[in-house]
Amino acid sequence: MSVLPPVRRDRIVGELPQCFTKEACLHTRDSFHHTVSSACKQQRTGTVGFKISKVIVVGDLSVGKTCLINRFCKDTFDKNYKATIGVDFEMERFEILGVPFSLQLWDTAGQERFKCIASTYYRGAQAIVITFDLSDISSLEHSKQWLRDALKENDPSSVLLFLVGSKKDLCSSSEYALMEKDALRVAKEMQAEYWSVSSLTGENVKEFFFRIASLTFESSVLAELEKTNARKIGEVVRINSNDTNLFQMSKKNKSKCCQ
Ligand code: GDP
Ligand code: MG
Numbered sequence: 001m002s003v004l005p006p007v008r009r010d011r012i013v014g015e016l017p018q019c020f021t022k023e024a025c026l027h028t029r030d031s032f033h034h035t036v037s038s039a040c041k042q043q044r045t046g047t048v049g050f051k052i053s054k055v056i057v058v059g060d061l062s063v064g065k066t067c068l069i070n071r072f073c074k075d076t077f078d079k080n081y082k083a084t085i086g087v088d089f090e091m092e093r094f095e096i097l098g099v100p101f102s103l104q105l106w107d108t109a110g111q112e113r114f115k116c117i118a119s120t121y122y123r124g125a126q127a128i129v130i131t132f133d134l135s136d137i138s139s140l141e142h143s144k145q146w147l148r149d150a151l152k153e154n155d156p157s158s159v160l161l162f163l164v165g166s167k168k169d170l171c172s173s174s175e176y177a178l179m180e181k182d183a184l185r186v187a188k189e190m191q192a193e194y195w196s197v198s199s200l201t202g203e204n205v206k207e208f209f210f211r212i213a214s215l216t217f218e219s220s221v222l223a224e225l226e227k228t229n230a231r232k233i234g235e236v237v238r239i240n241s242n243d244t245n246l247f248q249m250s251k252k253n254k255s256k257c258c259q
Helices: 034-041 065-074 137-141 143-151 173-190 205-258
Strands: 052-058 089-096 099-106 127-133 160-166 193-196
Touching: 034 205, 052 065, 052 143, 052 205, 065 089, 065 099, 065 160, 065 205, 089 205, 099 205, 127 137, 127 143, 127 205, 137 143, 137 173, 143 173, 160 173, 160 205, 173 193, 193 205
Parallel strands: 052 099, 052 127, 127 160, 160 193
Antiparallel strands: 089 099
């Protein structure tokens, strides 16, 4: 019996959502990895459908992290600033290539003001979303420090990174163009995928989270397949080495007993 709520109809992903801009795209394929799609077709995705992937959203106070999560999860926008208090995470359920997949979106509960986010907040993330305000260059400058802090608790080789410029609606197109140049440079240095969004208008918000869900799903399935393959190889090696050991042991024992 399943206790999970049913997937919302609009959270169903059938193909890899594309990156917002080609220049910031680190994963250049335009469809899911073929081993992933065939594993999904044959329902060989192991425990992926039962696991929950953790996404942490970091960045300066008031850059729009809570509004971004609320726009996606609740489709709401509140113009009045309310400091996040006590909210830990929101859960979103997806169905990707027919496989259920859940994202846990972690919001900071006001700790960003003091830069003392507990390591449990950072730990075990599959994706890190570093948010900055497109109308405030200092928040972009601080983004590298946010990344450094978040990476202390995570494996840099496996975690997916996203640099997100928020409040796009506040910029004129010329202001935006200037900011985007800097943001693309920072994203490249970080090895992150760059996006720009507006939680007020909703521009790019759904596309962005679908992209995170799809890329974390893809890497989870690949890791799961690797684990299964390693186990198979491990078993063969174990049998062989046991055989050899047994043989050597019995030879040793024999020689001991004959002495
Ligand atoms: P947090 O501290 O990073 O969680 O920031 P919040 O999400 O609470 O947002 C801080 C302030 O920015 C609030 O007053 C929001 O109304 C405003 N804000 C957030 N996102 C947007 C946006 O996309 N456009 C505009 N115009 N304002 C935004
Ligand atoms: Mg907040």
